[in-house]
Structure formats: structure tokens, C-alpha cells
Amino acid sequence: MNSLVTxxxxxxxxxxxxxxxxxFNFNHMELIQAIVGAAAETRSxxxxxxxxxxxxYSDLGYFVAIAEYAAEKAKVPVALHLDHGEDLETVKKFISAGFTSVMIDGSHLPYDENIAVTKEVCDYSHERGVVVEGELGTISGIEDSIGSEIGLYTDPEQAADFVARTGVDSLAVAIGTSHGAYKFKPGQDPKLRLDLLDRIESLLPGLPIVLHGASSVDQRDVEIINTYGGKIDSAIGIPPEMLREAAKKAVCKVNVDTDLRLAMTGAVREVLCKEPGVIDTRKYIGAGRERVKERIIDKMEKILLSAGRY
Ligand SMILES: [Zn+2]
Structure with a gap:
């Protein structure tokens, strides 16, 4: 069975x-079901x-098997991607497990070292029919323990040089997004540098651009979490209208992790608080899966504009 595509x-x-x-990032079966279910329903x-x-958290073999089955059922294109690969060893492990796309994140390295490791990964992956995403510039914030505190915008001229010298298939750039739920301080205006994006596109026509840390931090989910015993302080995300503008431009991939965590946590908390006697795990995990799917459908229709394309 090989239903996954690049x-x-x-x-x-x-x-x-x-x-x-x-x-969309997943860590268990219910998230894969929510993500691919939303894609199938919207034809994205x-x-x-x-x-x-x-x-x-779990052996990759479980996830690849579930992803393949989900993709076969969905009948829309589904890719399986390694997010923030650290080195060639990690990339090899994910490709041999069945991943169709990998990211090598050398953005924290000196420029020449980033080029060297990215080129090495491209040579290895392309030979095996796997596509590669590189990263240039520093996307701030914390995603698990990935990321750095300092935000540095991607230099468009350097991006053009980087792509020419590595052969990457897509490029993650730093134009104002940030990892995690606490992207901006209260009062700080979230802003995407769409001018930089235009400049990168003019130097690299046809190259798919990737946005990391692009959750919108849905205030509905923050409120649900706080109402049902959680504590999330003044979290702010990237405004949906800015993401939509970026999606219309050269941005072809928008990463979302935090928003799924917020939706799932809110729904689980809500069930457990409203029905304290519940011990049937399907009741709350299932509610979480449903809420995540709803939120993803919303994004596909209103932000990514990917609905109805397949
Ligand atoms: Zn990221």
C-alpha cells in the first residue's frame, strides 16, 4: 500500500x-483522523x-500505517512530512519509515553549515524520490524545544543563493510568524512582512514558500480552556486575514500545531468538567477529535483557500 504522495x-x-x-502536526491517531477527515470533507x-x-512518543511504524490507511480512504492528496529534521540521521530514519517529505532545519547554524547539511539531505532524499524543505532566517518562539528567542527576518538575496546552492524543493522563511501559543506580547501588533515575501518571490519565481508558527490562536478555544479550569494567558496568534493574503502569494504550505492543541485541550476539558462522572475515554477524546476537525475545516475554507481543489 502506498497511498501517500510527495x-x-x-x-x-x-x-x-x-x-x-x-x-498539521499530529501525535496520535485521533489527530490524524481529524486532519485527514477535514481534508476529505473539504476536498483539500x-x-x-x-x-x-x-x-x-510512539514508534513511527504505527503512524505511517495509520496515515497510509487514512490517505487511501480520503481520496485527496496526503503527504507525510518530517517537521524540523535535525540532521541526516533523523532524515534517514523518517524516510525509511515511509515519510514522503522531509524538512532539514539548519537555520540555527552558520550560513555555510546550513548550506552543507541541507545539500547533503537534498542529495540523499532526491535519490529516493523524497522532497526537501529547508529553512533560512530565525522563526522565533518555542515549539516543543524547537526554536529560538530571537527573531531574524530572512534576507531575500541570501534566500536566492541558498536555494541555488542546496536544491531545496521549498523554503521556510522568517517574515514575522512565531512558534507556540505566546507569539506576541500584549499590545504588540502581529505583523507579516508581505513586502519581504514579494521580494523573495520575485527572486525565486515558482519556489513554494513555507510559513512556520502560523497558528491564529483561536480566542474561542482559549476561552473554553479558561472556562473549564485551564489557564492560558493573553495568547495572540497570526491574524487570519494576513495568512490568507500570504496563501494567495508564494506561500504554499502553512504549518499549524498550536491551534490543534488548543482545540483538543478545550474540548476534552469541557466534557470532563461538564460530565465529571465520565470514564469512557471515547467521550472526551472523541469530542477533542471532532473539535479539531471543525477548526481545520474552518481554516481550509477561510484561510488556506484549499477547499474544493480536488
Ligand atoms: Zn516550525
Whole structure:
């Protein structure tokens, strides 16, 4: 069974038709079901993504089998992607497990070292029919323990040089997004540098651009969590209208993790608080899965504009 595809065709289409493909992080079966279920229902292409932390939580074999089955059932293009690969060893492990796309994140390294490791990963992956996402510039914030405190915008000229020297298939850039739920301080205005994005596109026409840390931090879910015993302080995300503008431009992949965590946690808390006698795990985990799916459908229709493309 090999129902999973690479991102090549979906990105070409996203670039040409001015939409973006959602890339959603999963750590268990119910999230894969919610993500692919939303894609099937809206006829959207979708990217399932996992990091080394996912592989620590559970053997990758379970996830690949579930993802393949989900993709076969969905009948829309589904890619399986390694998020924030640290080195060639990690990349090898995920490719041999069945991943169709990998990211090598050398953005914390000196420029020449980032080029060297990214090129090494591209050579290895391309030989095996796997596509590669590189990263240039520093996307701030914390995603598990990934990321840094300092935000540095991607230099468009350097991006053009980087792509030419590495052969990456797509590039994650820093234009104002940030990892995690606490992206901005209260009073700080979240802003995407769409001018930088335009400049990168003019120097690299046709290259799919990736946005990390692009959760919107839905205030509905923050409120639900806080109402039912949780404590999330003044979290702010990227405004949906800015993401929609980016999706119409060269951005072909938008990463979302935090929003799924907020939706799932809120729904689980709500059931457990409203029905304190519940011990049937399907009741609350199932409610979490349903809420995540609803939120993803919302994004596919209103932000990514990927609905109805397949
Ligand atoms: Zn990221």
C-alpha cells in the first residue's frame, strides 16, 4: 500500500491557483483522523507532519500505517512530512519509515553549515524520490524545544543563493510568524512582512514558500480552556486575514500545531468538567477529535483557500 504522495504536485497547484496547503502536526491517531477527515470533507490536499518528538512518543511504524490507511480512504492528496529534521540521521530514519517529505532545519547554524547539511539531505532524499524543505532566517518562539528567542527576518538575496546552492524543493522563511501559543506580547501588533515575501518571490519565481508558527490562536478555544479550569494567558496568534493574503502569494504550505492543541485541550476539558462522572475515554477524546476537525475545516475554507481543489 502506498497511498501517500510527495508535496510536488500539490505545491505546483497551490502556487498556480493561489491557495496554500495546510500542514498539521499530529501525535496520535485521533489527530490524524481529524486532519485527514477535514481534508476529505473539504476536498483539500493536506500534509500530515511529525517531528522527532512524535517519534519519541510512539514508534513511527504505527503512524505511517495509520496515515497510509487514512490517505487511501480520503481520496485527496496526503503527504507525510518530517517537521524540523535535525540532521541526516533523523532524515534517514523518517524516510525509511515511509515519510514522503522531509524538512532539514539548519537555520540555527552558520550560513555555510546550513548550506552543507541541507545539500547533503537534498542529495540523499532526491535519490529516493523524497522532497526537501529547508529553512533560512530565525522563526522565533518555542515549539516543543524547537526554536529560538530571537527573531531574524530572512534576507531575500541570501534566500536566492541558498536555494541555488542546496536544491531545496521549498523554503521556510522568517517574515514575522512565531512558534507556540505566546507569539506576541500584549499590545504588540502581529505583523507579516508581505513586502519581504514579494521580494523573495520575485527572486525565486515558482519556489513554494513555507510559513512556520502560523497558528491564529483561536480566542474561542482559549476561552473554553479558561472556562473549564485551564489557564492560558493573553495568547495572540497570526491574524487570519494576513495568512490568507500570504496563501494567495508564494506561500504554499502553512504549518499549524498550536491551534490543534488548543482545540483538543478545550474540548476534552469541557466534557470532563461538564460530565465529571465520565470514564469512557471515547467521550472526551472523541469530542477533542471532532473539535479539531471543525477548526481545520474552518481554516481550509477561510484561510488556506484549499477547499474544493480536488
Ligand atoms: Zn516550525
Amino acid at each position: 508535496t510536488k504536485e500539490m505545491f505546483e497547484r497551490a502556487y498556480r491557483e493561489h491557495f496554500a496547503v495546510g500542514a 490536499p493536506v500534509i500530515l507532519q511529525a517531528s522527532s518528538f512524535t517519534a519519541k
